[in-house]
Amino acid sequence: xxxxxxxxxxxxxxxxxxxxxxxxxxxxxxxxxxxxxxxxxxxxxxxxxxxxxxxxxxxxxxxxxxxxxxxxxxxxxxxxxxxxxxxxxxxxxxxxxxxxxxxxxxxxxxxxxxxxxxxxxxxxxxxxxxxxxxxxxxxxxxxxxxxxxxxxxxxxxxxxxxxxxxxxxxxxxxxxxxxxxxxxxxxxxxxxxxxxxxxxxxxxxxxxxxxxxxxxxxxxxxxxxxxxxxxxxxxxxxxxxxxxxxxxxxxxxxxxxxxxxxxxxxxxxxxxxxxxxxxxxxxxxxxxxxxxxxxxxxxxxx
Amino acid sequence: xxxxxxxxxxxxxxxxxxxxxxxxxxxxxxxxxxxxxxxxxxxxxxxxxxxxxxxxxxxxxxxxxxxxxxxxxxxxxxxxxxxxxxxxxxxxxxxxxxxxxxxxxxxxxxxxxxxxxxxxxxxxxxxxxxxxxxxxxxxxxxxxxxxxxxxxxxxxxxxxxxxxxxxxxxxxxxxxxxxxxxxxxxxxxxxxxxxxxxxxxxxxxxxxxxxxxxxxxxxxxxxxxxxxxxxxxxxxxxxxxxxxxxxxxxxxxxxxxxxxxxxxxxxxxxxxxxxxxxxxxxxxxxxxxxxxxxxxxxxxxxxxxxxxxxxxxxxxxxxxxxxxxxxxxxxxxxxxxxxxxxxxxxxxxxxxxxxxxxxxxxxxxxxxxxxxxxxxxxxxxxxxxxxxxxxxxxxxxxxxxxxxxxxxxxxxxxxxxxxxxxxxxxxxxxxxxxxxxxxxxxx
Numbered sequence: 227x228x229x230x231x232x233x234x235x236x237x238x239x240x241x242x243x244x245x246x247x248x249x250x251x252x253x254x255x256x257x258x259x260x261x262x263x264x265x266x267x268x269x270x271x272x273x274x275x276x277x278x279x280x281x282x283x284x285x286x287x288x289x290x291x292x293x294x295x296x297x298x299x300x301x302x303x304x305x306x307x308x309x310x311x312x313x314x315x316x317x318x319x320x321x322x323x324x325x326x327x328x329x330x331x332x333x334x335x336x337x338x339x340x341x342x343x344x345x346x347x348x349x350x351x352x353x354x355x356x357x358x359x360x361x362x363x364x365x366x367x368x369x370x371x372x373x374x375x376x377x378x379x380x381x382x383x384x385x386x387x388x389x390x391x392x393x394x395x396x397x398x399x400x401x402x403x404x405x406x407x408x409x410x411x412x413x414x415x416x417x418x419x420x421x422x423x424x425x426x427x428x429x430x431x432x433x434x435x436x437x438x439x440x441x442x443x444x445x446x447x448x449x450x451x452x453x454x455x456x457x458x459x460x461x462x463x464x465x466x467x468x469x470x471x472x473x474x475x476x477x478x479x480x481x482x483x484x485x486x487x488x489x490x491x492x493x494x495x496x497x498x499x500x501x502x503x504x505x506x507x508x509x510x511x512x513x514x515x516x517x518x519x520x521x522x523x524x525x526x527x528x
Numbered sequence: 529x530x531x532x533x534x535x536x537x538x539x540x541x542x543x544x545x546x547x548x549x550x551x552x553x554x555x556x557x558x559x560x561x562x563x564x565x566x567x568x569x570x571x572x573x574x575x576x577x578x579x580x581x582x583x584x585x586x587x588x589x590x591x592x593x594x595x596x597x598x599x600x601x602x603x604x605x606x607x608x609x610x611x612x613x614x615x616x617x618x619x620x621x622x623x624x625x626x627x628x629x630x631x632x633x634x635x636x637x638x639x640x641x642x643x644x645x646x647x648x649x650x651x652x653x654x655x656x657x658x659x660x661x662x663x664x665x666x667x668x669x670x671x672x673x674x675x676x677x678x679x680x681x682x683x684x685x686x687x688x689x690x691x692x693x694x695x696x697x698x699x700x701x702x703x704x705x706x707x708x709x710x711x712x713x714x715x716x717x718x719x720x721x722x723x724x725x726x727x728x729x730x731x732x733x734x735x736x737x738x739x740x741x742x743x744x745x746x747x748x749x750x751x752x753x754x755x756x757x758x759x760x761x762x763x764x765x766x767x768x769x770x771x772x773x774x775x776x777x778x779x780x781x782x783x784x785x786x787x788x789x790x791x792x793x794x795x796x797x798x799x800x801x802x803x804x805x806x807x808x809x810x811x812x813x814x815x816x817x818x819x820x821x822x823x824x825x826x827x828x829x830x831x832x833x834x835x836x837x838x839x840x841x842x843x844x845x846x847x848x849x850x851x852x853x854x855x856x857x858x859x860x861x862x863x864x865x866x867x868x869x870x871x872x873x874x875x876x877x878x879x880x881x882x883x884x885x886x887x888x889x890x891x892x893x894x895x896x897x898x899x900x901x902x903x904x905x906x907x908x909x910x911x912x913x914x915x916x917x918x919x920x921x922x923x924x925x926x927x928x929x930x931x932x933x934x935x936x937x938x939x940x941x942x943x944x945x946x947x948x949x950x951x952x953x954x955x956x957x958x959x960x961x962x963x964x965x966x967x968x969x970x971x
Contacts, residue, residue: 254781274590422558422773422776423779425701432561490781492780495828497953
């Protein structure tokens with residue numbers, strides 16, 4: 227980590243967020259309009275800060291920066307190329323899950339601070355969902371780290387030199403993707419902020435700078451989970467002919483596109499159904515994934 | 529990332545009135561706080577004035593007002609309303625048309641000839657910064673103070689606090705004009721009372737969501753095949769707009785997109801491009817085929833909010849809700865004009881939210897087919913005593929001499945009752961599946 231790391235992460239975040247916004251337009255059947263996106267962001271930043279008279283207004287104000295901080299921290303753990311990475315800790319993969327754990331309190335604070343009934347309901351829903359989902363997310367990360375014998379994301383990428391983790395641990399991938407979509411606030415897991423079901427829910431009452439921060443954080447989260455999916459399962463920057471960074475960016479864009487595309491094709495499941503299946507199936511399955519990860523490590527990676 | 533609009537009364541109504549807001553390049557906002565633009569009709573019925581003032585007050589300062597040309601609604605002029613109460617001035621000086629025209633600037637693509645709307649009233653660019661800041665905040669605060677928490681242990685033994693609040697008449701969750709009095713136990717709806725609050729001052733069209741059908745019943749002396757075309761196309765547009773809403777409520781963009789395709793073609797057919805009828809029909813049949821055996825639709829709607837034959841008869845339900853329960857109430861059955869076109873009502877037996885969806889989807893195709901044949905037929909249709917509107921039969925009451933839409937009040941009651949006991953997302957999906965109207969027929 228050098229002095230330039232924060233700037234590099236910020237640059238990746240801004241460029242990535244713009245790319246995700248463009249992908250959203252493409253996937254939604256609109257003509258991509260980068261200038262319109264930038265102008266919209268500028269208009270939001272230009273808006274005077276709203277100061278609502280609410281009992282817990284500080285929660286309302288604190289939630290967007292916390293959400294963005296969590297997203298940036300998660301993004302910083304993604305290694306983009308052998309020499310270009312953000313925070314390269316020996317426990318980077320755990321830091322990734324830990325950073326994402328702060329998404330839930332941020333969303334809950336936003337809902338509670340907004341003080342409207344449906345916003346509060348949205349906050350509670352997300353908390354219930356993430357209590358169930360945080361566990362499979364962290365367990366899957368551990369299972370994938372086992373063959374690399376390290377929680378360092380760069381080491382996990384190196385361990386996939388010949389075989390991507392998607393091939394050796396497919397069930398882990400199947401569990402990881404919905405959990406990642408849920409934590410990135412993507413539909414169909416947008417139970418906290420569904421527009422037509424909760425009137426925007428926990429995040430629907432923000433305007434101006436707050437809305438800009440929330441919008442940026444949501445897109446940075448997509449970049450972070452797409453990048454980490456590539457790191458953990460799709461062999462990161464490995465690939466023939468092209469430079470490593472190109473492979474990494476290309477794979478990340480492909481995963482982000484798939485996430486956004488899939489998000490439009492499934493109706494939002496009810497919370498009780500989702501939580502029941504997570505506790506009853508996803509968590510036991512994640513335990514199975516850890517056992518499988520151990521077996522794979524013993525048989526093929528020693 | 530486009531400008532987001534809070535739509536008064538709701539985007540479904542505007543689709544019926546000829547504007548597909550989303551296709552015009554605006555995203556639908558869930559709350560006024562998160563919206564850049566307030567889309568309103570020129571005049572507001574009494575039931576909406578206060579809610580619109582409150583919504584306008586809670587919008588961010590750099591807000592814009594778009595007044596669209598809609599149906600003939602009699603009531604308060606929206607610009608006077610937002611101008612005159614001291615806390616929301618609509619300033620003409622702030623008019624910066626080139627920069628603040630969201631439709632022109634942010635327009636990604638165009639589904640159905642936006643140019644045709646250009647001549648209508650579009651007002652943009654009312655930037656507001658300092659006007660009556662304090663009064664606005666106070667008003668926005670009141671807007672949220674309608675929530676009450678009472679402590680009572682619930683049936684499952686968990687001590688939960690009941691959340692009592694009112695939603696509506698303007699919320700992204702319910703159709704515009706519908707008020708809900710709700711008690712939530714956690715995220716389960718304990719009780720839900722629904723009522724329609726809007727009354728049209730125009731005695732000829734008591735429900736602006738069914739203009740063509742009401743006009744047809746008013747023209748009871750004239751005989752014209754045109755009425756079949758108008759009424760059927762209105763039904764197709766209304767059902768397609770409802771399906772778009774269902775897609776949004778279920779968080780299912782693919783469904784909303786499919787419905788919007790039908791809607792776009794049907795709207796351009798209504799503007800006189802009759803060849804678009806066939807396009808719309810094709811899109812409707814394609815979507816019907818896909819949803820008929822869709823596991824995703826079944827997963828979300830099957831067995832939800834079941835209304836059986838007995839309930840239909842006991843409550844006097846009409847329209848698609850009755851037909852989805854297998855009761856062939858349809859004013860078109862006795863109408864000789866429809867007999868000549870070979871009409872048979874769409875029926876389902878299950879009576880659940882899925883059946884109501886499939887009945888309406890089938891009716892879109894049937895209505896577009898009838899409209900096409902009505903065009904070719906050309907003969908005069910004799911006047912009918914009752915017209916089947918998008919939500920049920922409309923008729924003159926021979927005794928009182930007034931107008932009536934039988935079944936509308938019962939539909940609100942049944943929808944509220946069926947929502948009770950459901951988890952929030954199921955409850956909202958259930959309420960949406962009844963296609964409620966916020967307008968009631970006075971007297």
